[in-house]
Amino acid sequence: MKKIIYSAIAFSLLLTGCNGSKSTVGNDLALSNPIETKIEISKVKDDQVPVTINPGRFTTETVTYRLPRVVQGTYSVSDFGKYIENFKAFDYKGNEIAFTKLDTNSWAISNATQLDYITYNVNDTFDQEAANGGGGIGNEVPFSPSGTNIEPTNYVLNLHGFIGYFDSLKNSQYKLDVVAPSSLVRTSALEETNSKAMDNGQTVSSYFAPRYFDITDNPMFYGELDVEEFLVGDIKIVLSVFSPTGVHKASTIKDVMFKMMQAQKKYLGDINSTPRYDIYLYLAGNNEDAPRGFGALEHHTSTVVILPEMMSEEALAESMIDVVSHEFFHIVTPLSVHSEDVHYFDYNDPTFSKHLWMYEGVTEYFATHFQIYEGLQSQEDFYAKILSKINSASAMNDAMSFTEMSENILEDPYADQYINVYQKGALIGMCIDILMREASNGNRSMLSLMKELSNKYGKNKPFVDDNLITEITAMTYPSVGAFLDTHVVGNTPINYNDFFKKVGLQVSEAKIKTNYIQNGNALIVTANPNEGTIFFTPLVEKNSFWFENGVRANDIIKSIDGEAVSLQNANAIFTKVFMWKPGTKINVVLVRDGKEIVINKELTQSYTMGETLNVNPDATEAQNNLRKAWLNN
Numbered sequence: 001m002k003k004i005i006y007s008a009i010a011f012s013l014l015l016t017g018c019n020g021s022k023s024t025v026g027n028d029l030a031l032s033n034p035i036e037t038k039i040e041i042s043k044v045k046d047d048q049v050p051v052t053i054n055p056g057r058f059t060t061e062t063v064t065y066r067l068p069r070v071v072q073g074t075y076s077v078s079d080f081g082k083y084i085e086n087f088k089a090f091d092y093k094g095n096e097i098a099f100t101k102l103d104t105n106s107w108a109i110s111n112a113t114q115l116d117y118i119t120y121n122v123n124d125t126f127d128q129e130a131a132n133g134g135g136g137i138g139n140e141v142p143f144s145p146s147g148t149n150i151e152p153t154n155y156v157l158n159l160h161g162f163i164g165y166f167d168s169l170k171n172s173q174y175k176l177d178v179v180a181p182s183s184l185v186r187t188s189a190l191e192e193t194n195s196k197a198m199d200n201g202q203t204v205s206s207y208f209a210p211r212y213f214d215i216t217d218n219p220m221f222y223g224e225l226d227v228e229e230f231l232v233g234d235i236k237i238v239l240s241v242f243s244p245t246g247v248h249k250a251s252t253i254k255d256v257m258f259k260m261m262q263a264q265k266k267y268l269g270d271i272n273s274t275p276r277y278d279i280y281l282y283l284a285g286n287n288e289d290a291p292r293g294f295g296a297l298e299h300h301t302s303t304v305v306i307l308p309e310m311m312s313e314e315a316l317a318e319s320m321i322d323v324v325s326h327e328f329f330h331i332v333t334p335l336s337v338h339s340e341d342v343h344y345f346d347y348n349d350p351t352f353s354k355h356l357w358m359y360e361g362v363t364e365y366f367a368t369h370f371q372i373y374e375g376l377q378s379q380e381d382f383y384a385k386i387l388s389k390i391n392s393a394s395a396m397n398d399a400m401s402f403t404e405m406s407e408n409i410l411e412d413p414y415a416d417q418y419i420n421v422y423q424k425g426a427l428i429g430m431c432i433d434i435l436m437r438e439a440s441n442g443n444r445s446m447l448s449l450m451k452e453l454s455n456k457y458g459k460n461k462p463f464v465d466d467n468l469i470t471e472i473t474a475m476t477y478p479s480v481g482a483f484l485d486t487h488v489v490g491n492t493p494i495n496y497n498d499f500f501k502k503v504g505l506q507v508s509e510a511k512i513k514t515n516y517i518q519n520g521n522a523l524i525v526t527a528n529p530n531e532g533t534i535f536f537t538p539l540v541e542k543n544s545f546w547f548e549n550g551v552r553a554n555d556i557i558k559s560i561d562g563e564a565v566s567l568q569n570a571n572a573i574f575t576k577v578f579m580w581k582p583g584t585k586i587n588v589v590l591v592r593d594g595k596e597i598v599i600n601k602e603l604t605q606s607y608t609m610g611e612t613l614n615v616n617p618d619a620t621e622a623q624n625n626l627r628k629a630w631l632n633n
Contacts, residue, residue, distance in 0.1 A: 001073045001143065001360070002296045002326040002422070034173040034208075037163050041180035041222060042202045047150055048085065048121035051162055055115070055169065063112040067105045067164040068347035071146055071216055073297050073330075075352070075409045075418055078142040080161050081105030083123040092116045105164075105348065122162050124150040126291045144293035144306040149282070154223035154242045155180075156282055158304065159190075160216040165347070174209040178220070185225040187240040189278045189302040190218035216347075217299045221280050226250040232261045236276045243309055244285040248316060253281065256317040257324065263374035264328055267366075271332060271451050278302035279324060283309035283316075286572060296323040300335050300459070303327035308575060315579045321376075326367040334359040336454040343462035352410070353465050354403035357488050361425020362446060365433070368426060373632040382631070383505075383613035384512070386430065390496055391521045391611075393424040398493040402428070427496065428488060432480055434499050434630060439477040442629030449476060503627035504619025512610040516580050519543055519608040525557065525574070532567050533557075545606035549599050556591040 036054035043050050053065070067080040081104045089097040089107075091114040099109045109115055125147035141147070142161070149156035163176070180186065182203040194206040209215045226241045228250040239257060241250040257279065284290040284306060296305040305327075307319055334342050339353040353359070368385055371377035396417055402424070405414045433446035452475060457463055463471070469489060473481030487494050500506060517525055524539040524546070538553040540546045557565050560573055580586070582605045590597040615627075 001075070001145070001298065002323045002364070034175040035166075035169060036175050036177075038177045038179065039157070039162050041155055041178065041184075043179070044150060044152075047127070048123055049150055049155075049162065050119065050121055052117055052119050053163070054117040055166055055172075058112040058115055060112055060168075062108055062110050063115070064102065064167045065107050065109065065118060065164055066167065066348055068160045068216070069105050070347060070350050070410075071142075071158075071160050072342065072345050073299075074143055074146050075356070076143065076415075077410060078146060079104045080125075080142070080164075083125060083128075083148070083161065085121045085123065087118070087120040089118045090116050122148070122150075124148045124156075125161060126156070127289045143295070143297065144282075144284075144291040145295060145297035145304040147291065147293075149291070151223075153244070154225075154282070155184075155221070156280075156304070157220035157222065159219065160347075163215050165212045165215075170212045172211065174212065174215055176207040176209065176215070178205045178207070178222070179203075180205070180222050184222045185227060185240075186220065186222045187225065187227055187238060187278065187280070188218065188220040189276075189299065190214070190220065213345075217301075219278075219280060219299065219302060219304050221282075228254040230254055230258055232258060233265050235261075235265065235274060237261060238276065238278045239281070240278065241281045241283070243283045244287075245309065247309060248283055248313070252313065253316070253320060256320055260321050260325055260376070261328065263376055264325060264370055267370040267374055267447070268329075268332070269451075271336075271454060274301045274331065276301060277328065280304045281320070282306050283311075285309050292571070296327045298327040298330035298335070300331070310576060311579055312581065314581065321371070322367070325370065326364055329363045329366040329370075330359075332366070332450050332454060333362060336459050337450060337457055338459075338462055339465040339468070340462045341465060352407055354407045355465070355468055356406035356409065356421045357402045357425045357428045358468075360421035361427075362429040362450065364422045364426040365429030365446065369430070369433070379631065379633075386427070387507070387611055387613050388521060389423045389426055393420055393427060395521070396420040396424065398424070399491045401491045402488045424494075427494065431483060431487075431494060431496075431499050434502055434626070435479045435483060436476060437629050438502055438626055439479055442626065444476075500613065501616075502623065503630055504616050504623035505613055505627065506616040507611050507613055509609060510612045511607045512612060514543060514606050514608045514610075515578060516543070516545060516603070516606055517574055517577050520610045527567060527570070529567065534565055534567070534570055542608050543606055544608065545604055549601060550597065551590065551599070552592070554592075555597070558589040558591050558596065560588050561586060 033056040035056065038052040040050045067084060069079055070077055087107055089099050089109045091097050097109060097111055097115060099107050102108050125142045126144065126149045128141045146158055147156065148158055148161035179202055182197055182201055186205060188207060190207045190209060192205060193208050196204045198204065209218065221240045221242065223242055226243065226249055228239045230237050237257065239250050239254055241248065241253060278301065280302065282305070284292070291306055294307055296303050303324060305320070305323055307316065311319065339355065341351045341353040372379065372382040400417060405417050408414045409418055429446055436444045436446060436449060449472070469481070469484050472484065486492050497507065512520065514520060517523060519539050519542055522539055524537055524543055525534055526537050527534045533556050535554055535556045536546070536551055540551050540553060559565055560577065563573060565573055580603055582603050584603045586599070586601060586603060588599040590599070
């Protein structure tokens with residue numbers, strides 16, 4: 001998963017009939033009897049989709065059916081059972097059977113030997129998420145890329161939001177029929193076995209899943225989609241885009257994805273890959289029920305991405321590189337290298353691995369490092385990203401054991417530290433990479449280590465969680481083991497200067513580029529909830545664009561580009577400001593001492609003072625050579 005902060009950067013920080021006879025099978029024999037499921041998009045009513053589940057005949061008196069409480073890759077409680085209404089169970093004569101709702105996500109059905117099928121309606125999560133300010137860590141609704149959408153022009157079918165499982169049948173095969181208007185374009189990472197057009201203008205698309213995991217691991221898009229297919233080596237990439245106004249096209253995004261994924265495949269080398277990879281991009285509009293949890297969620301052969309449609313073509317390309325590269329690198333870990341907690345995942349009561357530093361952190365490091373290593377990014381930009389992650393990590397609890405945090409990620413005080421997996425987690429990957437290259441004269445790296453682990457384990461063989469650090473130490477060098485024990489298992493903060501010195505770099509203060517609501521990572525705007533105003537802080541005077549145009553501390557922001565600014569719409573407005581680029585014409589009205597001040601300008605690059613990472617002129621030849629091996633230059 002990769003969660004990125006756009007709107008939240010402003011808001012959260014500012015406002016601190018399927019009956020019939022079936023063969024008789026016991027629960028333990030159900031593997032040979034696929035569970036028949038149906039999602040009827042063609043029968044949506046009141047924004048709800050009807051679902052039918054036909055499991056086959058049970059031989060036990062009581063069975064339990066569940067929707068996932070937690071889905072893999074999210075590290076938060078989603079409670080998809082909250083979105084189920086009108087749950088009913090029927091016997092073979094069409095009569096309703098009694099059931100008991102055990103909790104938010106679970107239904108116990110008595111007299112199960114007579115159970116024929118169950119039905120219920122599913123609400124989507126996007127509407128609820130919009131009302132709650134965006135899903136994900138610390139929120140009460142699913143993170144958008146793991147969520148669901150039901151609207152006439154688009155259906156985001158993360159199947160774990162529609163289809164559940166019986167406790168005893170998670171390893172049973174699934175047959176899924178999706179009934180939808182024939183006019184809708186459809187794409188699916190799940191294997192389609194048949195498609196039949198009906199006389200009533202509907203099409204029944206049939207899919208097969210070997211087990212429940214494959215239901216949760218293969219999302220679908222239906223709707224007014226723009227779809228492009230292309231090859232990256234021997235991998236078929238299917239890019240499906242939903243843009244409400246049609247402003248963004250799959251053909252344009254395809255060029256960006258091709259160049260990026262070609263570089264990724266080169267970076268990965270001979271590591272196992274998939275024959276097909278789906279990218280589902282949902283671009284959220286400005287309507288009030290649009291999702292606001294921007295980012296992506298990985299699957300074995302696909303990723304679901306949610307981003308704002310208001311982004312410029314350039315900003316969208318930049319964000320797609322950021323999030324899709326991260327998700328694609330998940331084919332290494334946890335998809336190819338993972339613990340028993342991941343392999344035998346319990347959707348209702350999961351346990352979590354200690355190794356988020358590897359699953360999310362190393363993945364994020366690869367997504368950052370490959371860009372400089374394959375020549376997609378300048379050294380200046382790469383160094384700036386590294387320093388940004390250090391600054392962000394320093395705002396978190398830097399003296400917390402990463403393995404302890406990972407294992408208890410749903411609990412306080414660890415849940416609030418999750419975002420650090422993309423910051424310090426990536427920096428842990430960087431440090432191990434440097435240590436590996438130092439100890440091997442540049443011949444081994446973090447990537448080569450992950451390849452070795454992938455060859456040892458792979459997607460069908462999990463490692464024992466408690467043994468991983470010991471195994472890595474044995475496979476690598478004492479310096480790597482000591483680092484992991486001290487800074488990952490232990491709670492000692494990392495002195496990054498020690499690692500920069502190894503590669504001939506130094507940190508110094510200089511003028512750096514920034515945007516128009518931050519100096520580096522520090523916001524220059526805040527809010528007065530009592531008066532309902534948003535104003536500039538004293539930090540604005542260290543932001544060159546605003547200061548040079550006369551803006552001062554405590555200036556109230558009345559309107560931006562003709563739109564009045566309030567606490568209610570700050571989320572949307574400052575999302576736009578965050579994405580401003582030099583050359584954009586702006587009109588900002590401020591209020592100072594009761595008088596209006598108008599700034600009607602074309603944006604120039606804004607600067608502030610901050611730390612930079614650069615080559616130490618006194619670096620030794622060995623340090624310079626190690627840096628060149630690290631960065632491939």
